[in-house]
Amino acid sequence: MIGTCKEPARLPATDRIDTMHLPEYSSLHVHITDGVATVALDHPPVNTLNGTMMLDLHDLLGRLRADDSTRVIVFESSHDEFFLAHVDFGIFDSYPALEAVKKDYPHVNVHQGIGELLRSQPQITIVKLAGIARAGGAEFVAAADMAFAGSERGKIAQSEVLLGILPGGGGTQYLLEKAGRNRTLEAVLGADLFDAETAALYGWINRAVPDAELDAFVARIAGNIAALDPGVIEGAKRAVPAADLTCGLNVEHDEWNRLVSGDAPAKKMKLALDRGLQSTGPEREFEGFLRRVAADI
Template identity: 85%
Template sequence: MELPDYKSLHVGIVAGVATVSLDHPPVNTLDGPMMLELHDLLGRLRADDATRVIVFESSHDEFFLAHVDFGIFESYPALEAVKKDYPHVNVHQGIGELLRSQPQVTIVKLAGIARAGGAEFVAAADMTFAGIERGKIAQSEVLLGILPGGGGTQYLLERAGRNRALEAVLGADLLDAETAALYGWINRAVADAELDAFVARIAANIAALDPGVIEGAKRALPAADLTRGLNLEHDEWNRLVQGELPVGKMKLAMERNLQTVESERDLEGFLRKVAADA
């Protein structure tokens, strides 16, 4: 199928498998334009019966998706244009809900760091396989005085259970791939040198299944309706994000060069220092 020339997505489709490489330098933040491109791409693929699996990877060596871009608020007017497609949740949660309802099997190949909005993207996909050495994941929003606002609380609750979801959300630690797999946040951890081949094999095997099998499996194993929990998450996020302390922490973080490779490598340590000084 023909696709637009996306700026932050590189897409190739071979033998029923669409490979989508996320590309937003310098640290692969999830910004408004990328959200709009993902919305467009998922909508086009939804109507493409020939595409049976979607694999998401990163164009960055260190980061899958660092987190939601701090300039996202400037994109809200543009994002409102697609809000009609998921009126029951906010626009950020809507990306996760699109992933969860996609007719294709969605797979994340996690060969870098996914935090906050990036971690929510990972948890919304049907499956995630991560590199043991490079794959890492965290919900770090509380370090700014807010909560996950893109589905993170609900996806974690469903995948990992309440006790581990509370640990991930409130502890705000960067978990290695093996711990994330133990918790159920991802499917499994794979040796970095084997990750590409492993994901390629499972994607190809799924894409080669007999007609109707994928559709039947996704109907028999449906994504749960998390609307009520997502609405509660949004209300709590919205209440906190307008507070004086979170606004001050976000401003100070940007003044100290957040969203640069150096600061993002140890974002948790960076944000704890910001919180101490705010």
């Protein structure tokens, strides 16, 4: 168990690396032009956040931290329906590989560490939400500096309680900071899929934009920020810093760890996978699907 409040999380130190020669990532497609890095998340069939993607994000964000020429990072999805479906149910098998970067997050868990990297990048981080983000995917959205969603296809949910657990990648703390306690409790315990307009009303995302306009809108705001005079982004991020959420993140981890160690979550995950979860059909109706699974345990 990680325990109670500790010092603020320290981010991994990175030597300056030529980002023109980024490695080939198996789960990310990266294109950098005019100071904007566009990162497409790609783990078929439904874009689950697995150990490989976590390691790829850790590596990429570390490299970009040392690149003064990249001013904005835009995250999008390679999947038409899902931005990030949720953390992959096979993530426990990836724990040995994730040990390689665990040392970089001495005060939070590795999943929370990815969110903390997003929150503390020197660049502005923007999510373009043109599909569904649930659970770990919703945590990723909330960790970014800004998020803009398609008003028709953009949807978001913090749905871990349907497995008998709580968010474990920063979701309780990121949402609490953005939406307040009452709305956080509604999202976490209600486990409903929010449409983009409601998510914007709650402060979970910046705003909803018509789907047909989303690409152009995000490209415009990212390009305008990247074109600002040197030092402006850096100054703004110092003047409007990400809050130190280490204490709350530690409590979240401890509660997640307590719950996930029980028998019920493992049974629900196994039955859900046996019935086809992490394929497109069941993922479309994730909340109802998991409620039916829970009723059969």
